[in-house]
Amino acid sequence: MATPTDQTSIIEVRNLVKRYGDATAVDDISFAVAEGDFFGFLGPNGAGKTTTMRILSTLLKKTSGTVRVAGHDVDADPDAVRRSIGFAMQEISLDNLASGYENLQLLGVLYGLTPREARTRAEELAQVVGLAKVADRWVNTYSGGMRRRLDLAGVLMHRPRVLFLDEPTQGLDPQARRIIYDYLRRLNADGTTIFLTTHYMDEADALCRELAFIDKGKIVQAGTPAQLKAGMGGDVIALKFRPDVVLEQAERVVRSLVGDKTDITRGGDQQISVAVKGADQFVPRLIEQLDKAGTPPLSLSVAQPSLEDVFVKLVGRSFLEDDESQLVHGRDPFVAGGEGQS
Numbered sequence: 001m002a003t004p005t006d007q008t009s010i011i012e013v014r015n016l017v018k019r020y021g022d023a024t025a026v027d028d029i030s031f032a033v034a035e036g037d038f039f040g041f042l043g044p045n046g047a048g049k050t051t052t053m054r055i056l057s058t059l060l061k062k063t064s065g066t067v068r069v070a071g072h073d074v075d076a077d078p079d080a081v082r083r084s085i086g087f088a089m090q091e092i093s094l095d096n097l098a099s100g101y102e103n104l105q106l107l108g109v110l111y112g113l114t115p116r117e118a119r120t121r122a123e124e125l126a127q128v129v130g131l132a133k134v135a136d137r138w139v140n141t142y143s144g145g146m147r148r149r150l151d152l153a154g155v156l157m158h159r160p161r162v163l164f165l166d167e168p169t170q171g172l173d174p175q176a177r178r179i180i181y182d183y184l185r186r187l188n189a190d191g192t193t194i195f196l197t198t199h200y201m202d203e204a205d206a207l208c209r210e211l212a213f214i215d216k217g218k219i220v221q222a223g224t225p226a227q228l229k230a231g232m233g234g235d236v237i238a239l240k241f242r243p244d245v246v247l248e249q250a251e252r253v254v255r256s257l258v259g260d261k262t263d264i265t266r267g268g269d270q271q272i273s274v275a276v277k278g279a280d281q282f283v284p285r286l287i288e289q290l291d292k293a294g295t296p297p298l299s300l301s302v303a304q305p306s307l308e309d310v311f312v313k314l315v316g317r318s319f320l321e322d323d324e325s326q327l328v329h330g331r332d333p334f335v336a337g338g339e340g341q342s
């Protein structure tokens with residue numbers, strides 16, 4: 001992540017605080033995003049993601065701190081900030097009783113294009129997001145994925161340098177998500193800086209070059225996905241045992257091999273996981289010792305740590321802590337479902 005003094009930063013946030021009455025939603029955060037970056041802001045419900053994003057896009061007044069976007073201070077020159085950015089909000093706002101083209105053209109005109117320019121740009125963008133065939137239809141006939149794509153096209157009418165996306169794929173099926181991912185990658189490759197918030201760790205891992213984890217209004221860690229995972233101390237070995245195996249006994253065997261300093265995580269459903277370096281050497285010894293102790297595993301898998309693993313290690317709980325089954329199987333939020341979590 002760029003530092004707030006970096007010359008090339010397109011977003012600079014210093015000591016940002018937002019209070020609602022006694023509650024502190026954003027608690028003294030500082031970070032910077034370099035021009036052209038694909039930046040992910042990850043955190044559980046209520047972490048402060050939307051609040052931060054609304055402040056950065058001039059929709060909400062901060063309590064204190066400084067924020068500059070595209071070289072302009074959000075308080076001193078909010079209009080200049082608005083001209084430089086596009087903002088796709090968590091809640092989509094489209095006119096249902098108008099066509100896709102009409103929605104896009106209206107936005108274009110609001111952003112200062114002539115009606116003719118707006119029509120041309122609307123046609124271009126409808127093509128890009130795969131809505132050209134339906135763009136003459138009223139929006140109330142669109143599916144959720146189509147509405148999200150139209151919303152994304154809308155915020156691009158004025159060719160913003162920075163795009164803010166708040167949970168852009170929430171509630172969409174995997175295919176609709178992939179279309180949006182491809183589109184965002186292309187936009188970013190063409191130079192648009194993207195600032196994304198999401199609950200979906202796989203999504204952040206696949207798309208973002210830089211990430212910051214936010215929890216309870218504070219940034220708990222930042223870095224590239226690879227840097228964050230490297231901090232985990234190796235590959236994650238997940239073991240599953242038969243119902244009759246006493247898990248404490250198996251855990252003692254694992255403990256005897258990894259020492260006291262390594263975290264061993266127990267999941268429900270007879271599972272244990274542990275991160276180790278050099279898993280290929282470790283696994284044969286582990287199986288041998290487990291066999292010897294009369295606690296052979298039913299299954300064993302070795303995987304690179306996920307961002308979810310990193311978050312659990314940093315804050316001691318899962319994003320999906322309300323749902324134990326998702327915690328255990330949390331590697332693939334596309335399969336685990338995860339709609340309507342916001």
Ligand SMILES: Nc1ncnc2c1ncn2[C@@H]1O[C@H](COP(=O)(O)OP(=O)(O)OP(=O)(O)O)[C@@H](O)[C@H]1O
Nearest residue numbers: 020025043044045046047048049050051052341342
């Ligand atoms: N208008 C408001 N008045 C009072 N409290 C608010 C207001 N808006 C947000 N909050 C509180 O501020 C905190 C941060 O909320 P925010 O919407 O930024 O979280 P978030 O990270 O976007 O969460 P989610 O993942 O659910 O979208 C929460 O505790 C929320 O209840």
Ligand SMILES: [Mg+2]
Nearest residue numbers: 049050090342
């Ligand atoms: Mg939010």
